[in-house]
Amino acid sequence: MFKIFLTFFALLFSSSAWTAPFEGIEYLPAGSRAAIYVASEQGADIVYNSEQLLPPASTLKILTALTAKIELGDDFQFVTQLQKSDRDLFLSFSGDPRLARSDIKKLLQEYKTQHGNIIPGNLYIDDRQFTGYEKAPGWPWDNLGVCYSAPSSVVTLDDNCIQGSISSLATGQTRVYVPPHQPIEVSTDAITLTKDQQKIQHCDLELTTFGNTYRLAGCMAERSKPLPLKFAIQDTRSYVSATLRGLLSELNISLQGVIITRAKRDTPDELTLVAEHRSAPLTDLLKIMLQESDNLIADNVLKAVGRSYYQAPGSFSNGAAAMKAILEYHTKTNLDYAQFFDGSGLSRNNKITASQLAAVLEYVQLNDHTLNFIELLPKAGVDGTLKYRSSMRGDDIKGQLAAKSGSLFGSINMAGFSFDAQGEPSKWFVQLIADYHPPQSETPATPVEAPYTSFEKAFYRQLLAD
DSSP, X not given: OOOOOXXXXXXXXXXXXXXXXXXXXXXXXXXXXXXXXXXXXXXXXXXXXXXXXXXXXXXXHHHHHHHHHHHTOTTOOOEEEEEEOSSOEEEEOXXXXXXXXXXXXXXXXXXXXXXXXXXXXXXXXXXXXXXXXXXXXXXXXXXXXXXXXOOOOSSOOGGGEEEEEEXXXXXXXXXXXXXXXXXXXXXXXXXXXXXXXXXXXXXOEEEEEETTEEEEEEEEEOOSSOEEEEEEOSOHHXXXXXXXXXXXXXXXXXXXXXXXXXXXOOOOSOOEEEXXXXXXXXXXXXXXHHHHTOHHHHHHXXXXXXXXXXXXXXXXXXXXXXXXXXXXXXXXXXXXXXXXXXXXXXXXXXXXXXXXXXXXXXXXXXXXXXXXXXXXSOBTTTSGGGTTOGGGOSTTTXXXXXXXXXXXXXXXXXXXXXXXXXXXXXXXXXXXXXXXXXXXXXXXXXXXXXXXXXXXXXXXXXXXXX
């Protein structure tokens, strides 16, 4: 019977006082909290602090993906449609998280082919398939301008993200660049300092947003090359409206009316389909989501689940409620005390226990012959977010685990499966670490391994050895 000897853990501990037989736990810094669950089909053994509610971070994407597979099915696709009435055009968005500018351009080109280069009336943006907030409760305000916090909107285009760059100038000032076709404004008051000056002054590069207007301030270290930046779109509807105006101009299509976000207008009874764009099937989207830890896919898929389950516009609220109900019904897991606020795990308000997450993994293990879920996860040291993870690059671990990582400020998590000698999933495991704050020190002359890396190496080696 599989066993990991984890028999004692204090909520607050010092590594010098830790004497458990499992050698990895002592690497975690004082003040850390941890929960561990490891099991196999032969029987669950040591559960360690497993009923403590901790932030799942991106391991929540496992629950989101499983829920979507159950509710929507592997062949589900997001559909974006261009329809017309006598005079007006209606562009209906469905929250396709991979919809690109080029996809919208093709829809408009098809209109031009069928109906010429004049739109006699208005162009309406149909945004009614989702409702509610585009940013979930618990998302940190200071990250909302960066693209891993891009808003979860039914009106999604180019990942709701724009790339740019900032350069340091010889004058000590900075210059910012955004592609000219992108309808946003970015300014900079940031100054450049040497790395030592920046460290002494505790001055960092800061981003503030006002709609789709961005301002960079603070300090950046001197650089010989531009620093790449990514800006999360803040006002999705105005961004899409501006993009549509640009595309109409490119295609020499004359809009006689205006572009309107159709939030309060009923759809005419008689509409003719001009063209539509279908996303990749759900299973392909989930693979990208799990491999790359894509937050936008996760959150838009969650809202699509809420829309399907409740037959109402999707939202963070009904998507999270649907996820809990679906998982409880199918996995027989009691999620009463779990807290879900998004599908990505970005919200600090999400909470789950190691035993709850492990119960979902057990369901996957027992049903993977029909789910085909484990193959979607990154493999240790091989691909996705685990390809370059320091703890998984050794030959004794590489390729022998399939798992989803998760990290937030102070949280370092992992949940997944280990493989036996025949390459088959044999055990499922959960590692939740919270309040991980190693002491800050001067940069050593030789690199020092991060405490969590030392912990993970010891944990995974024992996991694979037993």
